[in-house]
Amino acid sequence: MSSTPPPIQTDAMVIGAGPVGLFQVFELGLQEIQSHVVDVLPYTGGQCMALYADKPIYDIPGLPHCTGRELIERLQQQAAPFKPVFHLQQLISSVQLQTDKRWLLGTSGGSAFLAKTVFIAAGVGAFTPRKLALPALDVFEGTQVFYTSAAMQDVQGKHLVVTGSDDQAVQTALDALALAPASVTLVHRRSTLDAGEDLLQSFHRAVAEQKISFMTAQIHQPVIAQSILTGLQLNLADGSNRQIPCDQLQVGLGLSPQLGPIADWGLNISRKQLSVNTEDFCTSSPGIYAVGDINTYPGKRKLIVSGFHEATLAAFGAAAYLRPGQKIPLEYTTASPRLHRLLGV
Numbered sequence: 182m183s184s185t186p187p188p189i190q191t192d193a194m195v196i197g198a199g200p201v202g203l204f205q206v207f208e209l210g211l212q213e214i215q216s217h218v219v220d221v222l223p224y225t226g227g228q229c230m231a232l233y234a235d236k237p238i239y240d241i242p243g244l245p246h247c248t249g250r251e252l253i254e255r256l257q258q259q260a261a262p263f264k265p266v267f268h269l270q271q272l273i274s275s276v277q278l279q280t281d282k283r284w285l286l287g288t289s290g291g292s293a294f295l296a297k298t299v300f301i302a303a304g305v306g307a308f309t310p311r312k313l314a315l316p317a318l319d320v321f322e323g324t325q326v327f328y329t330s331a332a333m334q335d336v337q338g339k340h341l342v343v344t345g346s347d348d349q350a351v352q353t354a355l356d357a358l359a360l361a362p363a364s365v366t367l368v369h370r371r372s373t374l375d376a377g378e379d380l381l382q383s384f385h386r387a388v389a390e391q392k393i394s395f396m397t398a399q400i401h402q403p404v405i406a407q408s409i410l411t412g413l414q415l416n417l418a419d420g421s422n423r424q425i426p427c428d429q430l431q432v433g434l435g436l437s438p439q440l441g442p443i444a445d446w447g448l449n450i451s452r453k454q455l456s457v458n459t460e461d462f463c464t465s466s467p468g469i470y471a472v473g474d475i476n477t478y479p480g481k482r483k484l485i486v487s488g489f490h491e492a493t494l495a496a497f498g499a500a501a502y503l504r505p506g507q508k509i510p511l512e513y514t515t516a517s518p519r520l521h522r523l524l525g526v
Contacts, residue, residue, distance in 0.1 A: 191217045194296035199227020201473035201488030202302035203256035208496035210263030218265050221272045226253040228304050262524050276446050298499045301471040311434040317403050325410045326430045336362040340426040343367045345433025351376040351384050366394040451477050461498025462491045470495040
């Protein structure tokens with residue numbers, strides 16, 4: 182007997198937990214369409230959280246300004262009545278049409294879903310960590326080398342090296358101090374860092390107190406002894422070389438958007454974007470919709486507000502697809518008893 186669990190069945194699979202994906206969950210909920218959400222990142226928010234979590238956004242209707250983080254929090258609160266199920270740190274790796282017209286989706290984490298409809302809200306693609314161009318480190322990924330702070334292991338008594346210059350890299354180095362490491366070293370190719378002012382003040386104070394070492398350098402190659410990563414060879418900015426101990430390497434070089442497996446799903450693609458019908462934002466495959474920056478059509482504008490519009494029409498389109506022959510009424514949240522019941526108001 183097989184121990185493989187059966188696929189999770191759902192009305193809709195939303196690929197991407199960015200702002201448009203989260204609003205898609207809300208619009209689907211208004212149509213009484215249940216949804217699961219998959220995202221490759223370890224947190225919701227997509228590009229909003231990955232690139233401008235604390236930067237102001239000024240073009241969201243009704244909000245004179247809000248940060249990316251605030252927008253994501255509001256969208257999650259808005260979608261909460263419909264109880265979406267999130268599957269994070271997973272990439273949809275396969276999509277197959279079944280005889281009953283449902284879609285079987287497999288993920289990089291080994292999960293499987295049977296979805297009646299699929300909504301691709303993957304922005305400019307799946308955000309994956311930029312990796313160091315050092316193939317010798319690949320074998321240590323997940324044990325001594327990590328590309329997300331969420332996956333970092335216990336560093337007590339260990340020599341931790343962090344690469345990068347953004348908020349996440351600096352915060353990782355600071356957070357590690359509370360875990361009693363043997364040492365913490367931040368390595369960056371430039372002497373200036375790109376983190377926020379408050380973080381930089383804390384960081385430079387820790388450097389002055391010799392709690393963190395800051396080295397302007399690039400990692401040249403790993404030092405390996407008995408199949409264990411024990412150190413790193415650095416090329417310093419002044420042209421000299423230095424070896425430092427390293428039991429755990431936290432790489433924070435940012436994220437890179439990749440179209441990834443979507444390119445192999447047999448959908449019509451134009452310049453790395455999915456072509457859609459603007460009536461309901463369906464793709465060339467029935468039951469699969471594309472909303473947000475991942476799609477293209479005449480007059481397309483890559484704005485969050487445009488994605489919200491697309492998600493609304495896609496939800497109406499999905500309702501018609503799932504309930505053929507039934508009239509899909511236009512109801513208003515101000516007055517509809519049905520919508521009030523769904524929203525719990």
